[in-house]
Amino acid sequence: MNRMPVIVVGIFLTFLSSWIGLVAYPYLTLGRFTAVTDEATGDINPPTLSGLAVRGQRVYASAGCVYCHSQQVRQVGFGSDLARGWGARPTVARDYMRENPVFLGTMRTGPDLTNIGARQSSAMWHHQHLYQPTVVSPGSIMPSYRYLYTTQKIQGQRSARAIDLLPPDNPPDGYEVLPSAEAEALVAYLLSLNRNYPLPEAPEPPQ
Amino acid sequence: MSATLTMPRPAAATNPAHDKAERAEIDASTRLPVVLFYGSAIFWLLVGSLLALLASLKMNNPHFLDQWGWLTFGRVRPAHLNAVAYGWASSAAIGTGLWLMARLCRVPLRYSKLVIGAAIFWNLGVLLGTFGILAGDGRSIEWLEFPNYASGMLFVAYGLIAVWGVLMFRFRQPGHVYVSQWYLLAAFLWFPWLYSTANILLNFEPIQGGAQGAVNWWYGHNALGLWFTPIGLATAYYLIPKVLGRPIHSYYLSILGFWTLALFYSWNGMHHLIGGPFPAWMISASVVASIMMFIPVITTAINHHMTVRGNFQALKWSPTLRFTVFGAMCYTLASVQGSFMAIPSLNVITHFTHYTVGHAHLGLYAFFTMIMFGAMYYILPRVVGWEWPSARLIRWHFWLVAIGIGVMVVSLTIGGILQGLALLDPGVTFMASLDYTKPWLLIRSGSGILLTAGHIVFAVSFCLLLFKVGVKRTEPTLFGSAEDRQPEPLNP
Numbered sequence: 001m002n003r004m005p006v007i008v009v010g011i012f013l014t015f016l017s018s019w020i021g022l023v024a025y026p027y028l029t030l031g032r033f034t035a036v037t038d039e040a041t042g043d044i045n046p047p048t049l050s051g052l053a054v055r056g057q058r059v060y061a062s063a064g065c066v067y068c069h070s071q072q073v074r075q076v077g078f079g080s081d082l083a084r085g086w087g088a089r090p091t092v093a094r095d096y097m098r099e100n101p102v103f104l105g106t107m108r109t110g111p112d113l114t115n116i117g118a119r120q121s122s123a124m125w126h127h128q129h130l131y132q133p134t135v136v137s138p139g140s141i142m143p144s145y146r147y148l149y150t151t152q153k154i155q156g157q158r159s160a161r162a163i164d165l166l167p168p169d170n171p172p173d174g175y176e177v178l179p180s181a182e183a184e185a186l187v188a189y190l191l192s193l194n195r196n197y198p199l200p201e202a203p204e205p206p207q
Numbered sequence: 208m209s210a211t212l213t214m215p216r217p218a219a220a221t222n223p224a225h226d227k228a229e230r231a232e233i234d235a236s237t238r239l240p241v242v243l244f245y246g247s248a249i250f251w252l253l254v255g256s257l258l259a260l261l262a263s264l265k266m267n268n269p270h271f272l273d274q275w276g277w278l279t280f281g282r283v284r285p286a287h288l289n290a291v292a293y294g295w296a297s298s299a300a301i302g303t304g305l306w307l308m309a310r311l312c313r314v315p316l317r318y319s320k321l322v323i324g325a326a327i328f329w330n331l332g333v334l335l336g337t338f339g340i341l342a343g344d345g346r347s348i349e350w351l352e353f354p355n356y357a358s359g360m361l362f363v364a365y366g367l368i369a370v371w372g373v374l375m376f377r378f379r380q381p382g383h384v385y386v387s388q389w390y391l392l393a394a395f396l397w398f399p400w401l402y403s404t405a406n407i408l409l410n411f412e413p414i415q416g417g418a419q420g421a422v423n424w425w426y427g428h429n430a431l432g433l434w435f436t437p438i439g440l441a442t443a444y445y446l447i448p449k450v451l452g453r454p455i456h457s458y459y460l461s462i463l464g465f466w467t468l469a470l471f472y473s474w475n476g477m478h479h480l481i482g483g484p485f486p487a488w489m490i491s492a493s494v495v496a497s498i499m500m501f502i503p504v505i506t507t508a509i510n511h512h513m514t515v516r517g518n519f520q521a522l523k524w525s526p527t528l529r530f531t532v533f534g535a536m537c538y539t540l541a542s543v544q545g546s547f548m549a550i551p552s553l554n555v556i557t558h559f560t561h562y563t564v565g566h567a568h569l570g571l572y573a574f575f576t577m578i579m580f581g582a583m584y585y586i587l588p589r590v591v592g593w594e595w596p597s598a599r600l601i602r603w604h605f606w607l608v609a610i611g612i613g614v615m616v617v618s619l620t621i622g623g624i625l626q627g628l629a630l631l632d633p634g635v636t637f638m639a640s641l642d643y644t645k646p647w648l649l650i651r652s653g654s655g656i657l658l659t660a661g662h663i664v665f666a667v668s669f670c671l672l673l674f675k676v677g678v679k680r681t682e683p684t685l686f687g688s689a690e691d692r693q694p695e696p697l698n699p
Contacts, residue, residue, distance in 0.1 A: 101413065
């Protein structure tokens with residue numbers, strides 16, 4: 001092997017094969033999904049995200065949630081995802097058509113979040129959890145995201161957006177803890193995570 | 208084709224004085240670029256170690272420095288990965304790759320000012336990218352977290368370096384092409400293609416989410432398999448015969464190892480997504496390719512082992528050889544482990560756990576980083592014109608990092624298996640799967656302290672050499688006394 005053209009062509013072709021198989025093919029197939037309308041309910045699935053939830057998706061990326069939380073439910077017989085109640089059905093490629101970037105994840109230091117919006121549908125729960133995880137989830141090693149919240153003096157009446165906190169995390173008397181715009185967006189995104197709708201290729205199994 | 212493979216020899220090989228002058232000219236031409244890439248690599252190794260330690264301590268105590276978004280776990284962790292992957296490992300790979308290419312092609316590095324410019328540009332890119340992640344601009348796409356303003360700079364800098372590498376090969380002196388040159392040429396051609404494809408499809412003009420995962424792990428695995436691995440193997444293929452003064456065992460095994468690596472490694476990526484929302488054939492193709500990796504790995508292992516065989520005592524004396532052979536052995540270990548991890552019945556346990564983190568460090572650290580240390584111990588005295596001032600510092604460096612990485616891989620492996628078995632059983636609460644990992648994560652932090660200490664020792668050693676501290680030596684710095692080493696002279 002002393003001739004440059006032979007080596008270069010070989011280097012090119014071997015790599016091209018995987019480029020076609022693992023890049024071009026998924027781009028042309030898994031990257032071309034459209035939403036479907038559920039004939040029974042008239043819902044469009046997967047549903048579009050609200051503007052606030054799309055901003056929350058960026059906060060999720062910026063805070064690096066994906067390094068501890070996956071967003072994929074695997075089939076029965078491969079892991080205990082369904083048995084743990086992480087979803088009503090395994091997820092399929094179409095579920096992620098609106099995700100950018102996609103947060104499939106490779107680590108489960110924390111639980112899967114594919115359907116966290118269905119499991120925990122209270123915005124207040126999410127705010128309390130983000131502010132001090134161990135209060136609602138004892139033993140958790142999730143860090144506090146209190147940098148997304150501000151403590152301020154109550155002006156007249158306590159704000160409706162203020163979050164309820166127990167000692168020792170509660171603010172001093174006369175003060176309140178308010179979520180920042182980023183925290184509101186992140187919670188809106190988390191609440192939007194609900195992929196239990198049926199798709200033609202993934203009907204929801206009978207309960 | 209000859210049955211054995213030796214380093215290329217010039218026509219005037221019979222004239223040692225000519226040889227020596229030619230080597231000196233090549234070394235001088237690479238001096239500034241190599242020192243710049245190596246120096247910045249070591250700087251990023253220290254930064255990356257501190258970020259890693261911080262991330263690890265945060266898993267032991269989540270309240271540690273949790274009041275600032277800049278230092279939240281989800282930013283420190285990717286900042287660590289990118290600082291070590293692009294700042295340390297890639298800079299070390301580029302410095303080593305350019306020097307090896309110049310030496311093996313027997314051409315001086317011309318217009319080195321452009322390469323120096325590329326080095327500066329590369330480092331600015333890594334700096335901006337790392338700060339960008341900490342500031343909240345990270346993309347959360349594993350291995351591709353750098354925001355576009357940083358990855359664009361990296362691409363331009365790398366393009367320039369790759370062109371230089373390929374041009375050196377194009378204008379090489381006539382004669383035999385050595386196995387290291389194939390790997391270097393391939394790495395210089397693969398990486399720009401890989402990096403540009405992935406960045407365009409995921410960051411610049413993102414494709415739909417359903418397809419992103421495949422491109423993400425095609426990139427992630429190939430960054431290891433087709434960028435770091437070929438440079439690491441090229442270095443081992445060069446240093447082992449060079450230090451021992453004997454040819455590589457088999458030319459044919461080298462060919463087989465190279466082409467099977469090129470074909471199978473490039474198809475491995477989807478084994479990071481087993482069970483995920485992808486067509487079964489894609490996952491199966493990657494599982495099969497991962498198993499087929501046994502061929503290049505065992506081939507290379509035999510080739511290296513048979514070359515060292517009968518000379519293992521040289522590991523006692525030569526720092527270069529000790530680091531390099533440690534790395535080469537861990538290449539076999541990490542790759543065999545990787546093939547097994549792709550088998551679905553085992554993957555279902557190890558996937559989503561710290562086991563994978565242990566495996567990644569076995570590959571990128573115990574294999575690649577250790578070989579880069581070996582290369583630096585060999586190359587720096589030649590380009591700087593000053594021997595390593597202290598064998599004791601080198602010994603400390605070796606044992607701190609060898610023990611450190613050993614403890615890290617073992618603790619993450621055990622913790623990961625316990626975590627994986629717990630996750631697999633729906634009767635065990637999720638919190639229990641986390642509790643199983645806690646003591647092992649604490650031990651991992653301990654191993655991180657050892658590694659960081661080792662890196663500080665190495666950085667001190669590097670500075671002493673760079674500023675030519677101490678008395679000028681004419682012999683290379685080896686372990687043990689000269690009497691102990693008789694009668695085994697090592698190739699200088």
